[in-house]
Amino acid sequence: xxxxxxxxxRHNQSVFLPGDELDCEYQIDAIGERQIQxxxxxxxxxxxxxxxxxxxxxxxxxxxxxxxxDMDLRELHRFNTTCPASPLSYEGEIVKxxxxxxxxxxxxxxxxILFELPFQIGRVPARGAAAATSPERSxxxxx
Amino acid sequence: xxxxxxxxxxxNPFSSIFITPGAQGFMLPNELSWPQLHEKFCEAGRRGxxxxxxxxxxxxxxxxxxxxxxxxxxxxxxxxxxRVQDLHSQSTMNLRQRVAxxxxxxxxxxxxxxxxxxxxxxxxxxxxxxxIDGFESWPKTVRWRFWRAIRRTQAGLVLTSHKRTPLxxxxxxxxxxxxxxxLIDSWQPAVQSIERSVLFDVWKRNExxxxxCLFELYHRWES
Numbered sequence: 001x002x003x004x005x006x007x008x009x010r011h012n013q014s015v016f017l018p019g020d021e022l023d024c025e026y027q028i029d030a031i032g033e034r035q036i037q038x039x040x041x042x043x044x045x046x047x048x049x050x051x052x053x054x055x056x057x058x059x060x061x062x063x064x065x066x067x068x069x070d071m072d073l074r075e076l077h078r079f080n081t082t083c084p085a086s087p088l089s090y091e092g093e094i095v096k097x098x099x100x101x102x103x104x105x106x107x108x109x110x111x112x113i114l115f116e117l118p119f120q121i122g123r124v125p126a127r128g129a130a131a132a133t134s135p136e137r138s139x140x141x142x143x
Numbered sequence: 144x145x146x147x148x149x150x151x152x153x154x155n156p157f158s159s160i161f162i163t164p165g166a167q168g169f170m171l172p173n174e175l176s177w178p179q180l181h182e183k184f185c186e187a188g189r190r191g192x193x194x195x196x197x198x199x200x201x202x203x204x205x206x207x208x209x210x211x212x213x214x215x216x217x218x219x220x221x222x223x224x225x226r227v228q229d230l231h232s233q234s235t236m237n238l239r240q241r242v243a244x245x246x247x248x249x250x251x252x253x254x255x256x257x258x259x260x261x262x263x264x265x266x267x268x269x270x271x272x273x274x275i276d277g278f279e280s281w282p283k284t285v286r287w288r289f290w291r292a293i294r295r296t297q298a299g300l301v302l303t304s305h306k307r308t309p310l311x312x313x314x315x316x317x318x319x320x321x322x323x324x325x326l327i328d329s330w331q332p333a334v335q336s337i338e339r340s341v342l343f344d345v346w347k348r349n350e351x352x353x354x355x356c357l358f359e360l361y362h363r364w365e366s
Contacts, residue, residue: 093362
């Protein structure tokens with residue numbers, strides 16, 4: 001059974017402006033306390049589209065089980081960072097800039113589990129947001 | 144092993160990250176398996192060429208071949224993978240793990256660092272498998288130097304090329320529409336809903352070039 005990760009942005013906010021505080025928390029369940037070797041959480045952007053991809057890491061944190069007396073990384077962990085001035089989220093045809101919070105759980109067995117929570121910086125209409133409100137976009141077809 | 148979130152319906156499945164060599168496994172013709180291709184390679188004296196035009200999937204085939212043939216050549220140093228960049232430069236290539244949108248982990252084959260011909264020759268030893276992607280891009284003089292050097296070694300050799308080479312042809316890639324359909328059917332669920340008539344039109348318009356077809360499908364998905 002795969003572990004469960006509850007990853008949330010506090011206040012369930014998904015759109016931020018440069019300078020806003022981004023508060024995030026996550027908790028791991030359905031896994032034994034000694035089974036996690038380390039956890040990495042990052043706040044990052046990446047490009048996706050037709051050309052070469054790029055990415056940048058704005059905030060990074062690594063927690064290693066051996067650094068904790070009880071070696072238990074499952075408990076609720078909070079972190080926060082300030083949203084930068086750039087790059088802003090962007091949804092173009094050729095290139096898109098996406099922001100996300102990424103949590104990577106490295107198990108002692110060697111397996112890696114990865115979770116992502118997308119969010120937006122700037123008031124750029126996100127394609128994902130449009131899909132949630134527009135029924136025609138949720139049944140996309142290539143014609 | 145990873146778990147990942149499903150790809151959002153709105154994520155373009157034809158973005159570079161999903162079509163870059165390695166992101167989708169290469170599908171051999173139905174009558175051929177990876178061990179059979181390896182057998183053919185051994186019968187040919189562990190040297191051969193993968194032939195095919197631009198965009199038919201030669202590098203994608205290499206990305207899959209490296210992973211499938213690891214069973215036969217498990218030592219990490221057994222492989223030298225090289226891509227010819229232009230007339231006088233080449234770079235090593237490596238399989239790299241990348242995270243695609245939605246948290247999906249992909250293994251892709253990407254250029255790493257440039258390598259001189261001398262360093263390349265020094266790596267060609269017995270037991271090695273040397274792969275040269277885009278062999279025909281080297282000028283005649285460089286190809287001649289390469290043949291001279293490889294003749295002195297017992298290294299295995301796989302070339303990809305648009306034209307025939309002095310080595311036996313392991314596989315001549317000439318994809319048909321049915322192969323393209325098979326590829327699409329094996330893709331993400333969102334892609335499988337594309338109508339066959341649309342796929343066929345795209346295929347005809349791009350004269351049966353899979354890469355050009357995927358580029359067109361990218362734009363159609365966006366529109």
